[in-house]
Amino acid sequence: MTKAIVELAHVDRGMYAARLEDSDQYAVFEIFDACVPDLGDLLEHGAFGATGNQLYMDISKGSVIEVVAKGLYGLGGAKRACLL
Numbered sequence: 001m002t003k004a005i006v007e008l009a010h011v012d013r014g015m016y017a018a019r020l021e022d023s024d025q026y027a028v029f030e031i032f033d034a035c036v037p038d039l040g041d042l043l044e045h046g047a048f049g050a051t052g053n054q055l056y057m058d059i060s061k062g063s064v065i066e067v068v069a070k071g072l073y074g075l076g077g078a079k080r081a082c083l084l
């Protein structure tokens with residue numbers, strides 16, 4: 001399982017990006033659920049590069065988050081994808 005830290009968020013749009021541990025890649029995802037991660041939360045998933053409907057584990061909160069994964073991006077691409 002890979003871990004990632006939530007570093008970017010556009011809460012009004014439900015867009016988030018989490019930097020993969022020991023990497024400069026960001027998993028970008030959209031959330032329509034009421035359960036959302038906070039900046040700094042540690043997430044876990046088997047394949048952050050997968051797209052479409054996914055379940056991420058928010059280790060910091062001990063909850064599962066249903067997301068629509070958009071893929072992996074560098075920092076600039078992640079900011080654009082999150083509409084920042």
